[in-house]
Amino acid sequence: QVQLQESGPGLVKPSETLSLTCAVSPYSINSSYFWGWIRQPPGKGLEWIGSIYYNGYTYSNPSLKSRVTISLDTSKNQFSLKLTSVTAADTAVYYCARMGAYYDNNWGSPLPREPDYWGQGTLVTVSS
């Protein structure tokens, strides 16, 4: 069974950068899967942030795209999320997840599928 664990600061100041890491075990992230981030503001629904393939293909939600960076660290078997210029609206539980892949002829590249394994989530509060 794939296990994912988020880590990072629980409190970030407005205008600063939110940085989270997701450690994966015992499954290797250097495999034909996407690794994604999804968030959930307190008491609200789910929002897909973005996903990265093992070879580096990355897709992000356009509503956040200019502020989001997702990267892989295969040496540590983990992947990361950076979200810049945060505001109170970015306060949420952040989940990392494994997502399958399917090939899209129109895009000419693999695309993420539904998230099948999730981390427990970590609450990040944006406040001064």
Place this chain on the structure above:
Amino acid sequence: DIVMTQTPLSSPVTLGQPASISCRSSQSLVHSDGNTYLSWLQQRPGQPPRLLIYKISNRFSGVPDRFSGSGAGTDFTLKISRVEAEDVGVYYCMQVTQFPYTFGQGTKLEIK
């Protein structure tokens, strides 16, 4: 963006009775590869979401067979044949056919 609309938003159910949740998308979820990438997730209180169903009707590993999914195009349904206490939580539909991926607003299943 594809808007996913779930009904009802709250569903009180008697233990042992069936439950049904609907999800409607603002556009067809049929992908150019012929598949329909509509999933259902369950979020128990205080827990992360858990994948139940993918591609409309395929149960994920370990999901009890009392859960079933159906539908096509823009209209989809999750059914629980006999509700058990452990089924309490919020259920979300999700589409991964078109970017950005989007979720329904959630349906809260509670016991009467």
